[in-house]
Amino acid sequence: MTVATQSLDELCINSIRFLAIDAVEKANSGHPGLPMGAAPMAFVLWNRIMRFNPKNPQWINRDRFVLSAGHGCMLQYALLYLTGYDSVTIDDIKQFRQWGSRTPGHPENFETQGVEVTTGPLGQGIANAVGLAMAEAHLAAKFNKPDATLIDHYTYVILGDGCNMEGVSGEACSLGGHLGLGKLIALYDDNHISIDGNTEISFTEDVSKRFEAYGWHVQHVEDGNHDLGGIQKAIEAAKAVTDKPSFIKVTTTIGYGSPNKANTEGVHGAALGKDEIVATRSNLGWSHEPFVVPQDALDKFRKAIDDGAKAEADWNETWAKYQSQYPEAAAEFTAITSGKLAEGWEKVLPTYKPEDKTFATRKHSEITLNAIAPVVPQLVGGSADLAHSNLTLMKVSGNFQKGQYHNRNLRFGVREHGMGAICNGIALHNTGLIPYCATFLVFADYMRAPIRLSALSEAGVIYVMTHDSIALGEDGPTHQPVETIASLRAIPNLLVIRPADGNETSGAYKVAIENRHRPTLLALTRQNVPNLAGSSIEAVAKGAYIADDSEGTPDLLLLATGSEVGLCIDAAKKLREAGTKVRVVSMPCWELFEEQDEAYKESVIPKAVKKRLAVEAASSFGWCRYYGSEGAMISVDRFGVSAPGGLAMEKFGYTVDNVVAKAQDLLN
């Protein structure tokens, strides 16, 4: 085949392929196989189907595209460049995988406009996409009027074998099917190859049948390498099915076009190499210089600019009419999608005095969530089947279900990993929605990957994690967090807050709601805690503060969080009776404390005061940073035990007497 005989479509598709091939070759790193194989379906999607404005990657009603098989990101970068996004120039393509480039090794939403979510870890993208589709359905249900459609976009995914093997994708797709998300369309790059070779080595399930079982509409395009019409028909048929998400299995050849490496794992994740590139160019009739795209192909792709401008202009018209016809709804739409919180919203946060009724902080969380919910309409969320234990139902709304998408309570089922990834999708829909999700703190272990991705991709997801220590009692060591909080504190860009009482819980929610570009995780008790005299909402924002103090320079600092702050205050009373000057520092959030200036930090934890006893019903891992070389800690550095919670706390040393004794050891 020569260049001359290629159709314009083929030229376009090969443009995608060779940008990927050339970029990976230049970087001597990357994954050319998927871009080469999925180029046809991606071309159909981006050139014939998707509605977006390359010059405005933030246009609110754009179709969302997620490359769940994130290693194939040269596919996406090529399309961003070809369709005219300013975020990816040809120089950016040439800088693929280099220091400081805008084309990193896996798609990063915070790095490259046009990339919606950060993928790479397999299975995350398709689960994010379920969240994107949920966000679309929610806003559409809330705001669309019979004569004015404000929110009306599709969410398209390209995913591969890897994503389909990952459990997180099954969780999210099962929920997506249950919810009947009709605007979610997933294209499965069915190439039978993964890193370890042909998928027959370990992956022989009937994927299409599984998706039917999930309640998806399922199709198969048999020749994904050539049948552009078939791909297009399938997508159109998928769009026509409005009450189910759609799964289109598109059978392709990985590394299509490479005579010797196509259909092998070798083309998955390594540059083709000089010789094979020559052979591929010859095979596909490509004679352009590296990184050069034939003008007519570029022009065809770039019609997206005019199409997108028109689509957005049409939308602006609709929006203008909507504002005049439905001013109240328009105001609410603006309020939510602007990302701004209502003026004075924080006034609803409950505060407590010591004499008030005591609750567990999970109960304070429920009260606070329900105080916030009416004034923060962008708040949506729920639990992984523990709503009655996490106490995370918003009374002001019903359940988000098929045909009930305007509701705000998300019922995730026992699917912690999927839940986290879905919430990342909701957050990164970038329409102001604030997602929260909940489970038992120990099951953060099931969802660590999306928690990390929230932190990395700057998604302000709120993680409400209850049953935070051995004090939860009888459920025993599989359920009792010990090292969980430490493991989460280690994650960069994640705020970990363990509030001590109702005031601190309110303060935690204030921080969480306000932080829209980093996630917050709340660790909450199962059991009641006292209301502290020295706590406040404002104090939480400083991360740590003096909860209780003697006059003058302290002899000893008691450093505590959560349920142990009250314990330390009681112990401090006793120590003072013996003449010791004790300061109790509540440290609900290490990360916020570290962000304070030196003067503040010194005022709370003076360097000169070396006798420090940390008290947290959790692992000591990491605490040396605060209790220092002359300090000590009452900690849990082993797994817990099945027993009533109060007894467990006692046996593990969380008693006034033991705090006093350990403090005295330090002082003597």
Place this chain on the structure above:
Amino acid sequence: MTVATQSLDELCINSIRFLAIDAVEKANSGHPGLPMGAAPMAFVLWNRIMRFNPKNPQWINRDRFVLSAGHGCMLQYALLYLTGYDSVTIDDIKQFRQWGSRTPGHPENFETQGVEVTTGPLGQGIANAVGLAMAEAHLAAKFNKPDATLIDHYTYVILGDGCNMEGVSGEACSLGGHLGLGKLIALYDDNHISIDGNTEISFTEDVSKRFEAYGWHVQHVEDGNHDLGGIQKAIEAAKAVTDKPSFIKVTTTIGYGSPNKANTEGVHGAALGKDEIVATRSNLGWSHEPFVVPQDALDKFRKAIDDGAKAEADWNETWAKYQSQYPEAAAEFTAITSGKLAEGWEKVLPTYKPEDKTFATRKHSEITLNAIAPVVPQLVGGSADLAHSNLTLMKVSGNFQKGQYHNRNLRFGVREHGMGAICNGIALHNTGLIPYCATFLVFADYMRAPIRLSALSEAGVIYVMTHDSIALGEDGPTHQPVETIASLRAIPNLLVIRPADGNETSGAYKVAIENRHRPTLLALTRQNVPNLAGSSIEAVAKGAYIADDSEGTPDLLLLATGSEVGLCIDAAKKLREAGTKVRVVSMPCWELFEEQDEAYKESVIPKAVKKRLAVEAASSFGWCRYYGSEGAMISVDRFGVSAPGGLAMEKFGYTVDNVVAKAQDLLN
């Protein structure tokens, strides 16, 4: 219905129910619903089907039973008691969920003989069971002769809606179907209720169809409350299907027998309460005192003792014949199943001198694994589709596949979470098999739950995790571990080893192979590292050691692990040129170091030497414990970046010049 008119079977089933009801009531904590609803199927399994010896819970050829819905553990404790295990007496039942009891809140294999694996976190048990069935198939294929069947047991699972929603179960069951594990039989307690209510709230997929898609044999027992014959028939039909695992959906009523709470979420996880117990007793015609089981029911259950003794006696006969007919195979069988390693096995561990060719530690791992594999035949394992990156294929064997179960290379597919749980099952098959599994270190996040369970349940799984830092380069921040190692060090009872070179890698494997009751995780480099002069296999067992030293008391300690040890040794050279006395301490394993006596620890890291610079291409979280109040660290406390690995290391400060500079800052 009165007691008199209950069949003996019904008496037995109600005995199970009321032990559960009474134990939960007494503890005022626990989950009565599942035991009440699943009692019929469990009775059929334990009384009519399963082959086991209550007086020898370790009988090697026993059928394995896993309660994946671990919260229903009173079901299992009741059966252990009723069938005559010594590990659960009636007093143990009465101490359910109490301090020091042998009947903790979720089943714990390390606590209660007869419990095979630790469950509670949903989805783990069914995945463990896939591992148990794989172990059975492997040993059967290796050792069974046409005229002598040594290993021949079934693995039965009871799982619920929660397990079926969890992604980990889908991963494992997809693999189980691919492998055609015909001796795995799962009973799905289909009661349509989870904690948050009727499953229609979020879980409406066609579970049976999904399991058909996985390649399982699927059946449905419509009346799991009464149709004992139907349950039995289905299990027998399942056993007759030898080339597929079997899934039997058994429709039941949660909390069966409770007039007011049956079929509601209220009966899932809370004691029935006095009044409802009275009503349930009346409803089911039960008038025995709490914890009293009618003698004829007990007798019927206890026939398991004689049956079990006979089954084991028959097996002993078979074994005796086998030993005389097949002495070599018998010797190998004993060698593996005794849990003892071959005398002198460690002699095969490669050692290196500085002048030897350098490799990445992932490559050293491959060499070592392959040196070990022939002399440690009990070693089985593999990667989650990264065999060619993790370098974890054993050349001495083929792939473990349907009809090829004697092989040792396990091809898990892109299923990290399932892989970890499967390996726990293989380890806890307690037949001496040593499982290893592999992925990229950052994806430990996907499998943290089974890693934790390895540590809790004393399973000596070996986790081979490669690509251990920003040095992996272009794949970027989603793939570059930063906080991963810290998060893993925080887990109790887990050995985390980051070897610096080939000698340390050999040392790491020695530790890992020898530690059969706690897991070991290896963090390995993608990139080459030098062979150190001061490293050795023995040194790793001490956790930390002096890799390089000046004469006399050091002015400064450089504390490093893995790829940074060589860097520190180079920096030490420079510092010595300037007259500084420098000691380089390699700290491959913190946990092992902490187990050494004070004298050793002092000899390596003298308390009096306060100037300490820690150098690890990872988070500083937790390092303060070693570098102390006057120390510092070159660390990565933010997410990484997509760029070539060498450049990334340089930009993040991992250069000789920067180590020297930071050291001088400390000294001045």
